[in-house]
Amino acid sequence: MVMPAMSEKERRPEDDGRDFANAAWSIPSYLLAGIILYGGAGWLLSRWTGVAVFTPIGVILGVVLSIYLVYRKFGR
Amino acid sequence: MNALTVLAADEFKAPGLELFEIPPLWDGAPFWLTKPVVLAVLSSLLMIGLCWSAFSNPKLVPRGIQNVAEMGYMFVRDQIARPFLGKDTDRWMGLLLSIFLLVWLWNLLGVVPVLQFPVASHIAFPIVLAASIYLLKIYLGIKHQGAIGYFKNMMFPPGLPKFIYVLLAPIEFLSNLIIAPFTHAVRLFANMFAGHMILAFFSMVGFWFLFEKLTPLGAPVGVVGVLMTIAMTGFELFIQFLQAFLFALLAAMYIGGSLHPEH
Numbered sequence: 001m002v003m004p005a006m007s008e009k010e011r012r013p014e015d016d017g018r019d020f021a022n023a024a025w026s027i028p029s030y031l032l033a034g035i036i037l038y039g040g041a042g043w044l045l046s047r048w049t050g051v052a053v054f055t056p057i058g059v060i061l062g063v064v065l066s067i068y069l070v071y072r073k074f075g076r
Numbered sequence: 077m078n079a080l081t082v083l084a085a086d087e088f089k090a091p092g093l094e095l096f097e098i099p100p101l102w103d104g105a106p107f108w109l110t111k112p113v114v115l116a117v118l119s120s121l122l123m124i125g126l127c128w129s130a131f132s133n134p135k136l137v138p139r140g141i142q143n144v145a146e147m148g149y150m151f152v153r154d155q156i157a158r159p160f161l162g163k164d165t166d167r168w169m170g171l172l173l174s175i176f177l178l179v180w181l182w183n184l185l186g187v188v189p190v191l192q193f194p195v196a197s198h199i200a201f202p203i204v205l206a207a208s209i210y211l212l213k214i215y216l217g218i219k220h221q222g223a224i225g226y227f228k229n230m231m232f233p234p235g236l237p238k239f240i241y242v243l244l245a246p247i248e249f250l251s252n253l254i255i256a257p258f259t260h261a262v263r264l265f266a267n268m269f270a271g272h273m274i275l276a277f278f279s280m281v282g283f284w285f286l287f288e289k290l291t292p293l294g295a296p297v298g299v300v301g302v303l304m305t306i307a308m309t310g311f312e313l314f315i316q317f318l319q320a321f322l323f324a325l326l327a328a329m330y331i332g333g334s335l336h337p338e339h
Contacts, residue, residue: 017159018159018160018332021159021160021325021329022329022333025326025329026251026256028259029251029252029255029256029259030247030248030251032251032255033247033248033250033251033254033255034247036250036255037246037247037250062247065243065244065247066247068240068244069233069244069247069248072233072235072236073233
């Protein structure tokens with residue numbers, strides 16, 4: 001019998017279930033937070049400067065940052 | 077009585093927000109004494125009664141109501157609590173079982189004839205539950221990880237390039253401390269609100285076209301309305317259970333996350 005490879009810490013099967021549930025319930029919340037935060041900042045910047053393009057830039061920056069965060073946190 | 081005012085019109089009118097504008101129980105009653113409040117109290121009494129009769133004098137070989145309640149207990153323990161709380165499961169079972177049963181009873185009252193109002197479709201009720209869990213989450217986090225440690229673990233996940241924390245910490249903060257509790261309450265509220273609306277709509281269609289304005293062309297529509305009411309009630313029973321499960325599951329997740337920092 002070949003033992004399955006273990007990561008540094010010993011993992012129980014229920015850990016995977018918990019990690020999956022954690023990720024599944026946090027990811028939409030992170031995406032929303034990124035869009036609201038940086039989209040909102042961009043929108044404010046647009047209002048101050050009168051340059052409309054800051055709003056979409058902020059939204060896109062927010063999406064990119066939250067996807068990066070989710071990837072680093074849950075992507076292993 | 078809201079249904080009757082709608083039916084007094086001459087044309088079919090779909091039920092709307094007036095379904096949720098509930099007056100005090102009788103003229104001159106205190107303004108807060110409304111049907112949802114009574115139903116919420118009733119659910120609490122039912123839950124206390126259920127748990128009392130099941131667990132106050134437990135037998136080694138469970139019979140009758142203890143048997144049923146133990147199935148609920150096992151479900152909450154194995155499916156909700158244990159995956160998130162591990163060895164702390166037993167300490168939190170009282171809270172989690174109560175939340176699960178209470179929310180499920182709230183929801184179930186939405187399809188019990190005569191009562192027929194889902195308590196959680198008034199957002200104040202889920203807000204109170206979600207806010208209690210939120211306060212508990214922060215209290216436990218500070219207690220087990222320290223005031224600074226808790227926020228550091230939350231906002232600065234290890235292993236990222238230094239400069240990027242400036243951009244990511246606000247996202248973590250907003251997500252964990254504002255959006256998560258908000259959606260915790262709104263998810264339950266919105267599901268119950270929409271479900272009640274759907275049931276009211278289809279039963280109104282059936283009532284209107286079969287009883288109020290019976291015409292050869294309208295009758296089939298009324299039959300469809302009745303059939304859809306039955307089908308949607310079955311679906312609603314499933315959603316009610318699912319939302320109670322999710323509400324308790326997220327509570328367990330937040331508590332577990334505060335007891336042990338991630339990774």
